Amino acid sequence: MPDLSIQITVFLILFARIGAVVMALPVFSDDSVPAQIRLLLALGLTLGLDGLLAARVPVPAGGGALIAAVVTQAVIGMAIGMLVRIVFSAATMAGAMISLQIGLSSVLVPDAGGQVPLLSRFVAVSATVACMAMGVHHLWIAAIVHSYDQFPVGLLPVAGDLAHLAVLATARAMALAVNLSAPLIVYAILFNTALGLAARMAPTLQVFFVAQPLNILFGLTLLAVTFGVALTGFCQAMIGFVRGQLL
Numbered sequence: 001m002p003d004l005s006i007q008i009t010v011f012l013i014l015f016a017r018i019g020a021v022v023m024a025l026p027v028f029s030d031d032s033v034p035a036q037i038r039l040l041l042a043l044g045l046t047l048g049l050d051g052l053l054a055a056r057v058p059v060p061a062g063g064g065a066l067i068a069a070v071v072t073q074a075v076i077g078m079a080i081g082m083l084v085r086i087v088f089s090a091a092t093m094a095g096a097m098i099s100l101q102i103g104l105s106s107v108l109v110p111d112a113g114g115q116v117p118l119l120s121r122f123v124a125v126s127a128t129v130a131c132m133a134m135g136v137h138h139l140w141i142a143a144i145v146h147s148y149d150q151f152p153v154g155l156l157p158v159a160g161d162l163a164h165l166a167v168l169a170t171a172r173a174m175a176l177a178v179n180l181s182a183p184l185i186v187y188a189i190l191f192n193t194a195l196g197l198a199a200r201m202a203p204t205l206q207v208f209f210v211a212q213p214l215n216i217l218f219g220l221t222l223l224a225v226t227f228g229v230a231l232t233g234f235c236q237a238m239i240g241f242v243r244g245q246l247l
Helices: 002-024 035-056 063-102 118-133 136-150 159-201 207-246
Strands: none
Touching (some): 002 035, 002 063, 063 136, 063 159
């Protein structure tokens, strides 16, 4: 019976961190995934990693120490998941930028966790599929395992290290979003410049009103041509961040 209680305690401590990571990861934390499914995923992943990580978990001496350990592990897990989620948000930001450039920013999706542009949602879902196809989620699991070396159980994480990682993730996400939407940004500059010149040459013609369908057509065509390369670059950037900062 004492051995069983120790195993349950260790499992609970492991579940606190792994469950928090799963709840915060970009794919599994989506509103379209029911909370019951996320809970089952967290339990299954904890069971799968229990044999590998149980030896790294010291058993708390008392009830207060157990509560402190669980809270600390949940905070660490939430921080790891949010770091990945911040970088993944580059896809959503890139989709919003693309929507703005081609005049589709007013086309919103009301059931995607809020009012977001349609292309933003499309790019985020496509990035999810691409990450799963390229096995990026395997690196997320590896990052969970490696986190027990970076942030051992029983020791408080250094707030400065987590803040530094958060700043790096935010900077990487913003730079990646601009890089993903760069072809459409350049296109929008050229297209709007040409429209401005045309409006000067024919001031009585409603150039911007007439050219908006062409803007959408050319923009979507350019997006279709460059989208595969952009998704590949996004996945490689995600892999580079996880390997460079979390592994």
